[in-house]
Amino acid sequence: MIRFEHVTKRYADGTTAVDDLSFEVAAGELVTLVGPSGCGKTTTMKMVNRLIEPSAGRILLGGEDIAGVDPVELRRRIGYVIQQVGLFPHRTVLDNTATVPHLLGVKRAQARARAAELLDLVGLDPKVHGPRYPEQLSGGQRQRVGVARALAADPPVLLMDEPFGAVDPVVREHLQNEFLKLQSQVNKTVLFVTHDIEEAVRLGDRIAVYGQGRIEQFDAPAAVLGAPATPYVADFVGADRGLKRLSVTPIEESDLDQPPVVHLDDSLATATRRLSAEGARWAVVLDREDNLHGWIPADATERAGTVREHARRMEAWLPVGASLKQAFATMLQHDAGWIAVIDEDGEGRFLGVLTPARLHEALRRSIDADGRKVSRTEVAVETVG
Numbered sequence: 001m002i003r004f005e006h007v008t009k010r011y012a013d014g015t016t017a018v019d020d021l022s023f024e025v026a027a028g029e030l031v032t033l034v035g036p037s038g039c040g041k042t043t044t045m046k047m048v049n050r051l052i053e054p055s056a057g058r059i060l061l062g063g064e065d066i067a068g069v070d071p072v073e074l075r076r077r078i079g080y081v082i083q084q085v086g087l088f089p090h091r092t093v094l095d096n097t098a099t100v101p102h103l104l105g106v107k108r109a110q111a112r113a114r115a116a117e118l119l120d121l122v123g124l125d126p127k128v129h130g131p132r133y134p135e136q137l138s139g140g141q142r143q144r145v146g147v148a149r150a151l152a153a154d155p156p157v158l159l160m161d162e163p164f165g166a167v168d169p170v171v172r173e174h175l176q177n178e179f180l181k182l183q184s185q186v187n188k189t190v191l192f193v194t195h196d197i198e199e200a201v202r203l204g205d206r207i208a209v210y211g212q213g214r215i216e217q218f219d220a221p222a223a224v225l226g227a228p229a230t231p232y233v234a235d236f237v238g239a240d241r242g243l244k245r246l247s248v249t250p251i252e253e254s255d256l257d258q259p260p261v262v263h264l265d266d267s268l269a270t271a272t273r274r275l276s277a278e279g280a281r282w283a284v285v286l287d288r289e290d291n292l293h294g295w296i297p298a299d300a301t302e303r304a305g306t307v308r309e310h311a312r313r314m315e316a317w318l319p320v321g322a323s324l325k326q327a328f329a330t331m332l333q334h335d336a337g338w339i340a341v342i343d344e345d346g347e348g349r350f351l352g353v354l355t356p357a358r359l360h361e362a363l364r365r366s367i368d369a370d371g372r373k374v375s376r377t378e379v380a381v382e383t384v385g
């Protein structure tokens, strides 16, 4: 979909920002460009929408050399999201989002209807946030509007330059997760610039690790973490690769323990029987639809009444598919020995609990799987060579 062929960019003052770069991004693939400040990531990105022209080499988009495409026409095919979102301050959020389709000739009412859909898609309520002005939003919400606006013309390609760089780490992780969910629905071809290796690892189908103007390794996240191609890459991804792996390993259903379960309308006598049958000190409490309600400690079940009267609300839970890192952070934050895990679709159906021991097993599983994957790649390369 996007193909760089021996692309070099030399600025007028002699700086070589990008040096003989060749790589390809497949349709629907999300590639993160990661590297230290000044290594040429932004230059690479801006050559794709012709904000910067290469000094040598060529760039193809869907097989077509972009040097022959009118830049304005080219940019209609490419959504662009940057850190300083650049929303129009005197237009509402809804009108900001509708701007591009409207400029492209879509009727105003239709453009606004589409904008409302897009706001919803990025997790903003069009009724609540649509009529506001950009200054009435949080930084994270403004970034979402930036993403919605870039998607408004439904371009096949998205360029994202540190889009979540200006928000705090918690909001950032939230935006990353939402963006991944969104991408699984819209399937754009994405080039995503970041200087944060964790972000690159979490989001990328593949990662391009930049050295000075060149790509040192272009590979799947597990391979970059598990088998850095050069000492430079090893240094850049850092010594705490095991920790980073936590952020790329999702919680799976098979990682979960099944504690005793009681329902809100059960009597405490029923709860006591169930707890003592399993020798457990607490049980998970579900409602009629088997959705997570909370938990009940064993000592509470010695009283009279129903579970409903003594159940405690759950403070810490996560959807299946969240990263082990989130699970670990949640355990620490709530000083919890376990956390409940629910359905990914957000309905709240209870699936099981994750304990520190099971978290450790999941991490081991991920490391072992990577070991196998990496050695398979090495074998394949040897056969080809």
Ligand SMILES: Nc1ncnc2c1ncn2[C@@H]1O[C@H](COP(=O)(O)OP(=O)(O)OP(=O)(O)O)[C@@H](O)[C@H]1O
Binding pocket: 011, 012, 013, 015, 016, 017, 035, 036, 037, 038, 039, 040, 041, 042, 043, 044, 195
């Ligand atoms: N217009 C310009 N004229 C001269 N040199 C430039 C120009 N724009 C960028 N550079 C230089 O080119 C190199 C690559 O810059 P680029 O902005 O692509 O890096 P980057 O990896 O995106 O960095 P950062 O993470 O800091 O944004 C840097 O050395 C930069 O100083």
